[in-house]
Amino acid sequence: MEVGAIEQTVAVTAEAPLVNTTSGSLGGLVDSRNPTRLVSIQSRAVRAALGLWGEWLLTPPFDGGVQMNAMQKSGYLLFAIWVSTGMLHAQDRLVIRGGTLIDVRNGRLTPNADVVVEGDRIVSVSTGGTQPTQGGTVIDARGKYILPGLIDLHVHYRDWSPELYLNHGVTTVVDLGTPHEWVKAQKEGIDRGTIPGPRLFYSTNNLEGPQDENYYQRGFVHVLKDPEEAIVAMRQYIAGKVHAVKVYDGISVEVLRVVVREAEKASIPVIGHFRDVRVAADAGAHGIEHNGAVANAILDRRAREEAMQKVRKGLSLPAESFMDMARLPQIVQLMVRSGLYLNPTMRMSWSGDQALREKGFHYEDFDLLFNDWRLRYVPLNWRLANLKEYQEIGLWHWSDLSEYERELFHRGYTNAQRLIKAFVDAGGKLYAGTDSASMTTPGLALHQELELIVDAGATPLQALQAATIHPAELMRMSDRLGTIEAGKAGDVVVLDRNPLEDIRNTRKIHRVISRGRVLDGQYHADFRNPIPTNDWEGSSHFFPSPRIRWASPEAFIEDARDATLTVHGTGFIPYSFVRLNGQKLKTHFVEEFQLTAEIPPEMLKAGTYAVSVENPDFGWGSNLARGAGDISHLGIQDHISNEFLVLVKPGGDAPIFPHPRETGGY
Numbered sequence: 311m312e313v314g315a316i317e318q319t320v321a322v323t324a325e326a327p328l329v330n331t332t333s334g335s336l337g338g339l340v341d342s343r344n345p346t347r348l349v350s351i352q353s354r355a356v357r358a359a360l361g362l363w364g365e366w367l368l369t370p371p372f373d374g375g376v377q378m379n380a381m382q383k384s385g386y387l388l389f390a391i392w393v394s395t396g397m398l399h400a401q402d403r404l405v406i407r408g409g410t411l412i413d414v415r416n417g418r419l420t421p422n423a424d425v426v427v428e429g430d431r432i433v434s435v436s437t438g439g440t441q442p443t444q445g446g447t448v449i450d451a452r453g454k455y456i457l458p459g460l461i462d463l464h465v466h467y468r469d470w471s472p473e474l475y476l477n478h479g480v481t482t483v484v485d486l487g488t489p490h491e492w493v494k495a496q497k498e499g500i501d502r503g504t505i506p507g508p509r510l511f512y513s514t515n516n517l518e519g520p521q522d523e524n525y526y527q528r529g530f531v532h533v534l535k536d537p538e539e540a541i542v543a544m545r546q547y548i549a550g551k552v553h554a555v556k557v558y559d560g561i562s563v564e565v566l567r568v569v570v571r572e573a574e575k576a577s578i579p580v581i582g583h584f585r586d587v588r589v590a591a592d593a594g595a596h597g598i599e600h601n602g603a604v605a606n607a608i609l610d611r612r613a614r615e616e617a618m619q620k621v622r623k624g625l626s627l628p629a630e631s632f633m634d635m636a637r638l639p640q641i642v643q644l645m646v647r648s649g650l651y652l653n654p655t656m657r658m659s660w661s662g663d664q665a666l667r668e669k670g671f672h673y674e675d676f677d678l679l680f681n682d683w684r685l686r687y688v689p690l691n692w693r694l695a696n697l698k699e700y701q702e703i704g705l706w707h708w709s710d711l712s713e714y715e716r717e718l719f720h721r722g723y724t725n726a727q728r729l730i731k732a733f734v735d736a737g738g739k740l741y742a743g744t745d746s747a748s749m750t751t752p753g754l755a756l757h758q759e760l761e762l763i764v765d766a767g768a769t770p771l772q773a774l775q776a777a778t779i780h781p782a783e784l785m786r787m788s789d790r791l792g793t794i795e796a797g798k799a800g801d802v803v804v805l806d807r808n809p810l811e812d813i814r815n816t817r818k819i820h821r822v823i824s825r826g827r828v829l830d831g832q833y834h835a836d837f838r839n840p841i842p843t844n845d846w847e848g849s850s851h852f853f854p855s856p857r858i859r860w861a862s863p864e865a866f867i868e869d870a871r872d873a874t875l876t877v878h879g880t881g882f883i884p885y886s887f888v889r890l891n892g893q894k895l896k897t898h899f900v901e902e903f904q905l906t907a908e909i910p911p912e913m914l915k916a917g918t919y920a921v922s923v924e925n926p927d928f929g930w931g932s933n934l935a936r937g938a939g940d941i942s943h944l945g946i947q948d949h950i951s952n953e954f955l956v957l958v959k960p961g962g963d964a965p966i967f968p969h970p971r972e973t974g975g976y
Contacts, residue, residue, distance in 0.1 A: 461792070464744060638732055675700075858951050
């Protein structure tokens with residue numbers, strides 16, 4: 311895309327990298343080292359609104375020969391533009407001329423369409439080139455296809471992700487689990503135009519019930535013990551103007567009903583992970599994240615138990631692999647009758663399956679994240695961890711699993727496809743969410759998700775609806791988002807090819823318009839978010855930070871043979887290894903809470919020794935280990951555990967006792 315498509319650009323003398331802020335109301339370019347310094351204005355309306363102030367402030371050189379530093383002057387400029395923001399929006403005008411408009415409600419194609427955007431709103435849609443262009447920017451869309459901006463309804467927003475979303479046509483995202491105050495600050499900055507980014511909406515913290523110590527603990531969880539706590543929490547969240555409610559499957563049915571009731575009063579949806587889709591339907595919830603809740607409702611438990619006897623200990627098999635498909639039509643009908651929306655998250659859930667590797671998605675991610683040098687600001691540890699997800703099934707590299715184990719996983723993928731097909735055929739409504747940047751690439755993953763939805767048997771139109779009108783409906787935002795109509799938000803994607811013929815054509819982006827501003831479609835190597843995240847960057851769900859709780863025995867006899875140390879804790883994986891005073895031991899994975907390690911006799915000399923556990927290093931690991939708790943605020947997030955001390959006693963006949971926790975001592 312060419313910046314020259316934007317009509318009015320003001321030259322500057324400072325040699326500083328520029329970052330596109332066209333998603334915001336200011337609609338210009340910002341010095342990435344100082345995001346308050348506006349150096350490009352896209353409309354004559356700005357000069358008209360600012361009058362003499364604008365002529366002086368916008369005339370290069372930036373200091374205008376006046377003894378005033380650039381920061382002071384940019385501050386005056388920013389203030390003046392804020393004063394005139396209303397006039398700026400009213401007078402900006404963009405005409406998208408001559409393209410074929412796709413009505414995502416029914417797939418109807420309208421050729422030679424003109425879409426007029428003023429400020430942040432579509433003001434008219436017509437045909438035949440009848441719209442005047444005086445005083446506005448014109449995009450020649452002849453031979454192109456016009457879509458509403460895409461919506462990703464399940465993200466974990468990152469400070470480095472804005473350009474990735476916008477350049478892929480994702481103009482709206484819904485965050486379902488990120489530090490609350492930080493994501494609110496991001497939204498405020500985006501809405502004011504001081505931070506580039508898509509329209510950003512966010513949920514409550516993750517509402518959950520009490521769990522035992524081996525629960526897969528996540529950050530940003532709000533535990534609700536009873537309905538009374540739920541009422542207080544929900545009213546606080548609603549007063550804080552959240553846009554959705556996120557729940558986890560440990561929440562009790564009684565608490566869930568209260569949560570739904572309070573959410574309905576505020577007209578916001580309840581979406582999340584449910585232990586059983588029938589529970590969600592009965593409580594009146596709205597959106598189902600992932601396919602597990604459906605699979606659990608029709609689970610063939612005997613088949614699962616038999617399979618678990620044949621696979622290695624610690625391998626977690628997806629419930630989708632054991633769905634009783636004869637019961638699928640019944641559960642789908644319940645979902646449709648209950649008005650439940652489904653987000654299948656195919657791209658995230660099945661990254662390690664052979665089907666996704668055969669499609670070459672990992673090459674697509676690599677090409678974007680490593681071959682485009684301008685994206686060097688994306689953390690390297692995250693880029694590496696994202697690629698390794700394609701190689702993993704559960705905790706294992708796929709090649710380390712048996713053919714039987716890999717086939718069981720693939721059966722889950724094909725069953726998930728059959729679920730999607732049955733659901734859309736019955737009239738069910740899909741919505742698209744990618745879990746980015748938790749486990750997938752922001753922006754790109756949405757296009758991959760749509761492709762996988764079509765692979766499952768949905769039509770290209772149904773896939774487009776999953777990223778446009780359906781998430782808008784679910785979020786109660788159909789009056790603003792989801793279609794190209796007068797009065798809707800000024801978010802438009804212009805494609806070179808027709809996505810109704812091939813859903814992969816959603817990647818063939820000609821122009822992205824966000825909030826009525828034409829984006830340049832480029833990445834900027836010196837991009838910096840003015841409000842960096844206040845949380846550590848987790849590498850992945852499946853390379854957790856190891857933590858030792860205790861080890862047994864607590865003491866060994868010097869020079870003992872066949873000495874085995876059992877380590878208990880969290881965050882262990884098949885590739886973890888135990889160190890004794892820094893020396894690597896032969897380690898055996900028992901489960902994610904237990905390892906055993908062989909200690910050779912020559913290492914057992916009288917003394918006190920430090921035991922630690924190390925995981926492969928993808929840049930600090932991740933806190934998301936079961937039972938580890940949220941320790942990110944302590945800055946503890948690495949691939950090496952805490953230390954546990956064990957004794958080696960001089961030779962003798964004194965017995966060695968196990969750790970008291972092994973005998974129930976404490």
